[in-house]
Amino acid sequence: MYRLGYQLLSLLCLALASPQVKGIVERVDSCDTPTTQHLSAPPYENYFYSDCNAANQVVVTSPLSSSNLTLIGPRLLVAWPAGDSGVVSYFSPKNGVNGSLAIELVGDQPLSPIYTPANSSSLTGEPVVGISTSINFNSSAMLDLAIMGSIRTIRDFTEGPSLLHPEIQDAVNFSSISNGGALLSRLWLDNKTIVSMSFVPEAGSAAVNISNRTLELGAGTYQFNASFDYPQLTQLSASEVLNPESQDLIQQQAGKTTSLSFLSYRHKLLAGAWRFLTYFGRDSMITLLLMQPVFSEGPDGAIEAVIGSVLERLNKTDGKVCHEETIGDYATYENQLKNITSNAPSCTYIMVDSDYYLQPVMQNYFLDTATGRSRRQAFFSQEATLDFGNAGLKYGDLAVRNAEKVMRSAKAFAQPGGQKIHNLVHLVKGQIVGDWRDSTYGIGGGRQPYDVNTALVPAALRAISQLSAAGFYPQHANWSAEAAAYAQIWEDNTLQFFEVTRSVSEAKSLVTNYTNTVGAGFPSHVDDIESDVVFHGLSLNGYDNLKVVEVMNSDDCFRHYLLNTTNQTQLTAFVNQTANNVRLPFPVGLSTDVGMLIANPAYGGEPVYAANWTHNAYQGTVVWGWPLAMMAAGLQRQLYRCNSSEVPDFCNDSSVYSNVIAAYNQLWNVIDDNKQYLSNEVWSWQYRDNSFQFVQLGDLPPPPGSSYTESDIRQLWSLSFLAVTRDESLK
Numbered sequence: 001m002y003r004l005g006y007q008l009l010s011l012l013c014l015a016l017a018s019p020q021v022k023g024i025v026e027r028v029d030s031c032d033t034p035t036t037q038h039l040s041a042p043p044y045e046n047y048f049y050s051d052c053n054a055a056n057q058v059v060v061t062s063p064l065s066s067s068n069l070t071l072i073g074p075r076l077l078v079a080w081p082a083g084d085s086g087v088v089s090y091f092s093p094k095n096g097v098n099g100s101l102a103i104e105l106v107g108d109q110p111l112s113p114i115y116t117p118a119n120s121s122s123l124t125g126e127p128v129v130g131i132s133t134s135i136n137f138n139s140s141a142m143l144d145l146a147i148m149g150s151i152r153t154i155r156d157f158t159e160g161p162s163l164l165h166p167e168i169q170d171a172v173n174f175s176s177i178s179n180g181g182a183l184l185s186r187l188w189l190d191n192k193t194i195v196s197m198s199f200v201p202e203a204g205s206a207a208v209n210i211s212n213r214t215l216e217l218g219a220g221t222y223q224f225n226a227s228f229d230y231p232q233l234t235q236l237s238a239s240e241v242l243n244p245e246s247q248d249l250i251q252q253q254a255g256k257t258t259s260l261s262f263l264s265y266r267h268k269l270l271a272g273a274w275r276f277l278t279y280f281g282r283d284s285m286i287t288l289l290l291m292q293p294v295f296s297e298g299p300d301g302a303i304e305a306v307i308g309s310v311l312e313r314l315n316k317t318d319g320k321v322c323h324e325e326t327i328g329d330y331a332t333y334e335n336q337l338k339n340i341t342s343n344a345p346s347c348t349y350i351m352v353d354s355d356y357y358l359q360p361v362m363q364n365y366f367l368d369t370a371t372g373r374s375r376r377q378a379f380f381s382q383e384a385t386l387d388f389g390n391a392g393l394k395y396g397d398l399a400v401r402n403a404e405k406v407m408r409s410a411k412a413f414a415q416p417g418g419q420k421i422h423n424l425v426h427l428v429k430g431q432i433v434g435d436w437r438d439s440t441y442g443i444g445g446g447r448q449p450y451d452v453n454t455a456l457v458p459a460a461l462r463a464i465s466q467l468s469a470a471g472f473y474p475q476h477a478n479w480s481a482e483a484a485a486y487a488q489i490w491e492d493n494t495l496q497f498f499e500v501t502r503s504v505s506e507a508k509s510l511v512t513n514y515t516n517t518v519g520a521g522f523p524s525h526v527d528d529i530e531s532d533v534v535f536h537g538l539s540l541n542g543y544d545n546l547k548v549v550e551v552m553n554s555d556d557c558f559r560h561y562l563l564n565t566t567n568q569t570q571l572t573a574f575v576n577q578t579a580n581n582v583r584l585p586f587p588v589g590l591s592t593d594v595g596m597l598i599a600n601p602a603y604g605g606e607p608v609y610a611a612n613w614t615h616n617a618y619q620g621t622v623v624w625g626w627p628l629a630m631m632a633a634g635l636q637r638q639l640y641r642c643n644s645s646e647v648p649d650f651c652n653d654s655s656v657y658s659n660v661i662a663a664y665n666q667l668w669n670v671i672d673d674n675k676q677y678l679s680n681e682v683w684s685w686q687y688r689d690n691s692f693q694f695v696q697l698g699d700l701p702p703p704p705g706s707s708y709t710e711s712d713i714r715q716l717w718s719l720s721f722l723a724v725t726r727d728e729s730l731k
């Protein structure tokens with residue numbers, strides 16, 4: 001079966017040599033201590049190489065005998081965080097028999113760096129950086145397609161699906177070079193940056209033949225180089241991302257901390273490798289919410305990198321948070337589509353959830369930590385410097401725009417008699433996605449998402465109230481009380497719109513029918529349904545006239561992690577239903593051998609549920625790493641309230657309390673059973689030999705109407721298990 005493991009080839013010497021030095025975070029300035037990592041997830045082999053000049057990821061895909069050859073072909077991809085850039089080559093066997101060509105990098109530590117200082121002929125004035133390696137072909141191969149420039153251009157092809165942009169493709173130049181090699185190079189749309197890759201035969205291999213914009217390579221080994229001359233980011237080493245108290249993790253969890261470093265830079269954290277190798281607002285802030293206890297503080301640390309990156313990219317007019325930045329070659333491309341000649345980056349503001357994470361992360365650092373409190377003045381008087389339209393504006397002025405946005409959007413619902421669906425926060429007009437379940441049918445076309453309305457809005461309001469009480473936002477003198485009053489109304493009056501209840505007999509019949517409809521071989525477990533099944537739907541006003549999109553899901557975790565609600569009747573029922581749904585086996589609940597599923601459509605009843613939330617859909621009946629962490633941490637926070645000065649009622653209801661304890665431990669047992677997968681972005685399952693077994697999402701053909709999705713081998717927020725750990729005393 002699929003084996004996923006990591007092999008750590010080398011680590012920062014300094015970090016290894018002196019993990020005990022607390023309080024001193026030194027910088028390794030020498031390039032003779034690269035950080036490398038090899039992560040194997042057949043048919044994908046991932047190699048990472050970073051040094052002080054550049055960071056590189058190489059992904060080699062070579063089909064397995066079990067691979068679906070329509071989806072998986074031989075592919076060599078290089079991804080660079082700088083400019084969200086990359087190159088990819090698609091190969092096919094010269095004999096035309098799919099599956100007969102295998103490719104691999106040669107050697108245990110196959111990557112070496114390319115670094116050439118800029119000379120007078122350079123148009124960017126930047127050094128040429130990249131990687132060099134040896135690649136072996138088991139039989140003669142054709143390089144049929146090369147895409148060179150932006151990761152976004154590559155994703156347009158892989159996920160578009162198959163979109164190619166002539167203005168980018170036609171600019172690739174093919175030329176012969178010495179020693180029988182071939183060079184492919186392309187001038188970016190900025191007319192300055194040059195990206196290139198080359199194949200040169202090593203001893204015994206045939207010269208590369210160029211024919212009609214394809215390459216022909218013989219069986220054997222070729223030296224492969226890929227490089228570009230573009231301004232690079234400053235990477236944070238593992239020891240720089242982590243705070244002094246957490247330096248031991250560098251040895252204890254070397255694989256995760258190496259990956260974290262690869263995704264962490266002085267001015268932003270990147271969402272994932274390789275598909276999301278750039279700033280994403282939600283990903284950065286969910287990660288910070290979960291990982292603050294281990295993240296470095298202060299002006300050069302990870303926490304301020306995240307908060308600063310969000311403020312730099314805020315829409316100053318309406319206070320919305322940037323979801324995804326568009327930078328590098330793709331920025332010029334998008335500008336060109338608008339008939340604008342410019343390399344200026346831009347942002348998309350299509351999400352609604354992202355707007356509500358900023359105030360809580362500000363509170364957690366600038367109010368709740370000593371360093372944060374001491375940094376407040378200096379941080380918020382900084383001026384934005386990046387080219388997202390805010391240059392020269394103070395961070396403090398940007399923060400207030402976002403707080404004003406939150407207060408504006410929360411007001412109507414908080415008015416007397418205002419607790420109506422139309423006053424809830426809804427997706428941006430014309431957008432079909434708006435929260436983390438951002439695939440076409442992720443929340444079933446609903447307009448009002450569950451997580452945003454029942455958790456994120458009130459959490460942002462609570463944070464504004466606290467920040468205001470501490471002297472933030474002096475221009476809004478009454479916000480401390482006003483935001484708290486709004487928060488109370490949002491906390492107490494939103495769950496009911498999403499609540500779904502099924503009687504025992506309805507629940508049993510729905511689950512039986514769903515099990516038969518899916519026909520994947522798993523048992524229905526209907527005997528586990530002993531009382532009404534209660535859950536909260538993904539959204540309201542979905543496609544197919546669904547008033548509530550009645551899919552059981554994992555998004556209860558937001559409320560548990562972000563809020564300490566006070567309506568005791570409601571809280572007791574809410575923690576209890578979460579505990580049931582987390583604890584019970586799918587398709588009764590969310591639990592499987594490979595982790596808690598993020599969605600279970602069994603109780604919907606309409607055929608569209610079983611048809612749309614499937615095990616091959618990005619946000620279907622699949623497992624994501626970070627919701628496991630947020631659910632575990634959220635249940636833990638609620639359980640900790642039982643030892644606080646204001647003990648919630650559920651703590652004294654022994655059946656509910658033990659139910660929550662059972663859910664917490666059962667969830668951790670499953671997390672512990674799946675340690676080797678937790679840092680992945682998303683994964684799926686196949687039911688075999690009486691259990692749910694791990695399958696990569698990219699091994700499954702996509703559902704109709706959706707494009708093929710391969711999971712990132714590492715996702716920033718999936719690394720949160722570095723900070724989220726089991727409390728063994730909660731037994």
Ligand SMILES: *[C@@H]1O[C@H](CO)[C@@H](O)[C@H](O)[C@H]1NC(C)=O
Pocket residue numbers: 069070071072073098
């Ligand atoms: C062979 O591979 C190509 C490229 O991956 C793919 O388009 C084609 O569908 C495959 N053919 C078969 C019969 O699987």
Ligand SMILES: *[C@@H]1O[C@H](CO)[C@@H](O)[C@H](O)[C@H]1NC(C)=O
Pocket residue numbers: 116118119120121122128
């Ligand atoms: C300048 O650098 C480029 C890229 O490394 C190289 O191809 C070229 O030969 C160099 N030119 C000179 C004059 O050194």
Ligand SMILES: *[C@@H]1O[C@H](CO)[C@@H](O)[C@H](O)[C@H]1NC(C)=O
Pocket residue numbers: 189190191332341342343
């Ligand atoms: C690059 O050069 C082309 C051709 O001269 C020109 O049309 C285009 O506007 C230039 N692009 C930029 C971003 O300067």
Ligand SMILES: *[C@@H]1O[C@H](CO)[C@@H](O)[C@H](O)[C@H]1NC(C)=O
Pocket residue numbers: 212
């Ligand atoms: C060159 O490739 C193009 C596109 O793949 C194809 O349409 C054309 O027929 C090829 N020309 C020759 C001479 O093979």
Ligand SMILES: *[C@@H]1O[C@H](CO)[C@@H](O)[C@H](O)[C@H]1NC(C)=O
Pocket residue numbers: 315316317318349
């Ligand atoms: C910022 O928000 C304003 C008001 O909603 C909008 O008109 C503008 O287009 C937004 N800016 C960007 C860059 O999206």
Ligand SMILES: *[C@@H]1O[C@H](CO)[C@@H](O)[C@H](O)[C@H]1NC(C)=O
Pocket residue numbers: 337338339
């Ligand atoms: C860009 O210019 C072209 C040619 O003048 C025109 O056809 C197109 O509509 C313009 N696009 C936009 C977005 O303005």
Ligand SMILES: *[C@@H]1O[C@H](CO)[C@@H](O)[C@H](O)[C@H]1NC(C)=O
Pocket residue numbers: 441443444445542543544546608612704705
């Ligand atoms: C389910 O998916 C189909 C496309 O396959 C789409 O037309 C429909 O709107 C979706 N319904 C929901 C509730 O997601």
Ligand SMILES: *[C@@H]1O[C@H](CO)[C@@H](O)[C@H](O)[C@H]1NC(C)=O
Pocket residue numbers: 492567568569570
């Ligand atoms: C608490 O919640 C319950 C159930 O949702 C509701 O019936 C009750 O009115 C609420 N109590 C207060 C004080 O808001």
Ligand SMILES: *[C@@H]1O[C@H](CO)[C@@H](O)[C@H](O)[C@H]1NC(C)=O
Pocket residue numbers: 530531532572573576577580656659
């Ligand atoms: C908690 O869930 C259990 C199991 O479904 C159920 O029997 C019990 O009535 C629930 N308790 C409360 C207070 O909701």
Ligand SMILES: *[C@@H]1O[C@H](CO)[C@@H](O)[C@H](O)[C@H]1NC(C)=O
Pocket residue numbers: 510513514517605606607608610
């Ligand atoms: C069972 O499920 C199928 C497919 O979802 C649906 O067409 C059918 O109406 C359901 N039957 C019952 C009795 O719920």
Ligand SMILES: *[C@@H]1O[C@H](CO)[C@@H](O)[C@H](O)[C@H]1NC(C)=O
Pocket residue numbers: 561562563564637638640641644
């Ligand atoms: C809720 O209370 C728990 C236990 O006292 C605490 O750990 C947690 O930080 C609180 N959460 C919020 C959002 O205040």
Ligand SMILES: *[C@@H]1O[C@H](CO)[C@@H](O)[C@H](O)[C@H]1NC(C)=O
Pocket residue numbers: 068069070071701702
């Ligand atoms: C392989 O993938 C194709 C394209 O998605 C799909 O149509 C086909 O059913 C898949 N084959 C198998 C055996 O899963």
